[in-house]
Every structure is written in C-alpha cells, then in structure tokens.
Amino acid sequence: MSADVVIPKNELSEFDLPRVCVITGQTEGISFKPVKFAWYPRWLLIFVPFAALIVLLIAIALTKRAKGTLPFSEEGWARWQRSKLLFGLSFLGTIAILVGGITVFAGRSDGTPILVAVLLAVLLPVVAYFAVMKGRVPLVKRIDERHITLSLPSESAATTITAHLSSGRRRSRGVQHPLERQSA
Template sequence: MALHLLELPLASLTRADLPPVCLITGATEGVEYRTVKFTWYPRWISLLAPALLLAAILAAIMTRRATAELPFTPQAYRRWRLGVWGFGLSAVLAVTLFITALVLLATERNAWAAAAFVSSVAIPVAAWFALVRDRQVVVKAIRDDALVLRIPSLEAARAISSHLAAHARGVLPEVASVLATDAAKSAPAPVGSTCASHPQVVANWICGRCGAFFCDACARFPTVGGPPLCARCFEVRAKEVVVSGALGLKRLQTAGFVVGLLALVPGCWPGLVGALIVNGLSLHRTLKVDGRPRQWMPVAGLVCCAVSVVVWVLLLVA
C-alpha cells in the first residue's frame, strides 16, 4: 500500500474545514479530530552539515511549522503514534548497539561486535516495516499556502480534496487575512435583490468592500466557512496584497546584498552574522515566489559570507 498526496490549504486546517474521513483507514464512522503539529525544513540543508553553523542558521530560518485538526479513528491514531514512538526508540537502540559494537571490537570480542553491528541495522529496519511503512501520516512540505501530507488512505485523500475543492477557494494566508477583514463586513442581501453581474439571478450577499449585490456564482470565499466578497473585489484586493509583498521582498533582497558586502570587511563579524540571517531569509522567501525574481542577490550575499568565513580562517591560521 503506497502513500497518497493530500494538499490542505493553511486556512483550512480545522475540524470545521475537513470532512470526517480517517486519514489512515478511510473510515467515516467513529472518527475523532486530533490536534497534530508538523515541522518541516528543506532536506538539502542536511547537505550543509559539515558547515554546522550555516546549516543551523538556515534550518532555524527555513523551518516551518503547522498545526492541524485532522480526522482519525481512535485505533488508527494510536497505531500511528505507536509507530512514531516505536521507530524513535529503535533508532536510539540502534545507536546504542553501534557504540557497543565499536567498544567490543576494540576489546577484540569480534563475534559479539558483529552481532551488535547486525542488530543496530536490523532493529530499525524491522521497526520500519512493522510499525511505520505505509501506515503513517508524513509531512512532505509546508508551503506558504498549503500543508502537503502523504497519507495511507486513497479514499480519504479523494474525499478531502473533493470537499475542499467544493467549499474553498485557496489563497495565500497573508492574502486571506486581508480579504477576510473586508469580507467580514459583507451581509445577506435584502429579499428580492438581484446580482449586479447577473441581473436575472437573485442576489444573496452585499459585498463588504464595494456594497454591490452578488449571487452565489460571484461569491469568493477568503476562508472556509467565512463570509464572501464579490468576485471583482476579491481579485483586486488579492493583487494589491501580492504587489505589496513583492515590494517587501525586493527591499529584503537589497538589504541582504548590502549586508553581505559589509561582511567582506575584515573583522566585521556582526556583519557576517547579520548577512547569514538576512540572506538566508531572503533566499527562503525568493524560492517561494514564482519565477524566483532577483534570486542572484541572496545567493551573492551568501557567497560573500562564505568568502568572509574563508578570510577569517586564514587570519586565524596565520
């Protein structure tokens, strides 16, 4: 049984947004909602492990967290948590056995050392197949707009995706918060009102931003379960927020590049630390934007940091 992708908008992570379908078994009866916390960071950061400080800074900057209320049956939830704890315990036991094997090897107790080595590999592998494989809810990515999971139940993935597609219109969280503020002023339209865009259709809403009457076909919902805006105001306000965010990104990229140049000054260690943080954040935000505009600026800033580190090492060696 393979795991299946499930993409949940960050604005739709509560029990009010998700149908009662167990993510692991696909069951629809006896389902309970459990609060689950997810943490994710880009896996390429692990390749920077030799540069421990840089890896730690980038991991701290780029780690994302999300909390969701997800549907499970009690048995499936217990089995999932058992798998998480069981595999973690097997990993600790594997490290202990590996260290024990090294000690036994040093004391020339080769037979026991070989047994410990084999056990250090076999135990986590057995735990993986017995408790984890194709039975877990795994976070694949946490983006600006969505939490991407891999779940065992194809039925649950299809049911939840269909439910969200029918009831929500996904937008970025920062855009949704602005639109939701405007939509909070929307109200039901008076009886007998007609839609401004479809005069032959009865209007159900008054737009909280422009005051126009609009029907269900023109309704755009910033958040699931919240009041809507008319289609025109929804699109206009969404573009305004995106443009404002792009301007802020350009300023961050420029600041990171300037601080990166400052880090090249010998002895300016505050500039080096600041450049690592600002350019790491700038690169993180740039990679999330379509087209990755002006990506060269945070990359150049980080290159300046690397050059500065080399200069520091040479000065210390000299």
C-alpha cells in the first residue's frame, strides 16, 4: 500500500532526507540517486478525445518540474530503473502497433482491424502503468512552486520522511542561522 509524502522542492537532497529507501523502506545500503519529476493537471486528459493537439500544448505550458536526489537501496533503484524502462518500451510498442496496424489493414474496407489496433495501442501504456508503476515506484501526485507530493510504495519510508521533515521544521522555527543573527 502506498502513502503520500509532501517534500519541499529544495529539500530533495541527501542533506535533508533520511537514509530510508523510498521503495522498499530499507535503511541499510542506502545511496542517494538523481531523480526528475514532471506534473501537469490530470483534468486535461478529459479533453484529449476532442482536441489532442491543444491539450498537448496546454499540458506543456502547465507542466511543473522538480529534480533532486532520493534515497534508494540497490533493490529499490533496480526496480525504479526497470519500471522506467518498461513504461518507456510500452510507448514504443504503441507506435509499432499503430504503424503495423495501419500498414497491414489500410486497404481493407472493413475498419474493424484498424480500430482494434488503435485500441490495443492505447491500452498498452495504460496496462504497463498499472503493471509496473502504480504502487511500485515513487509517483508524483502534485508539484507546486514550493512542494512536491509523492506517492511512495513504502509506508514506513513515507512515515519516516514526514517525521524527519516535521522535526526539522519544529527545530528551525525558533532557531536563526548564524549569518542571519550577525546581520540583524
């Protein structure tokens, strides 16, 4: 079961996050690896059947990005890499099905085979998402100007990270940085 965690974008680093794998929850053999996330409002997908190109342009304009480092065990990092690869390959499969379907069935008067090919091409990335991504790797739920909300596969990692970030905020509210004290 996955759990959500809200992390300030400027704290996506090994200096601000605890050493707990975001996928497995392990605390041994942790290394911080570079990650990039992108998010756009999901309500845009409702309009894809009506104006796909316009939706694509709006999605590009509204996309928010975040990058940093996250803690992974070797097993967790391998799962992250494998999921990205398989999900990417599903899009190549989509292109292959579309090109193959159009090439093979273009001259037929019955449009059913092309319709089936298009349906399979659309379903392939959806099935890949649910098979290798959802609940198995960190997924971005939202990015705003200051925070990133991630859904982590490890509830223990989400709890540990949230507690770590919360304790740091409580400590730092009344504490001034030495340089700030000098300038005051």
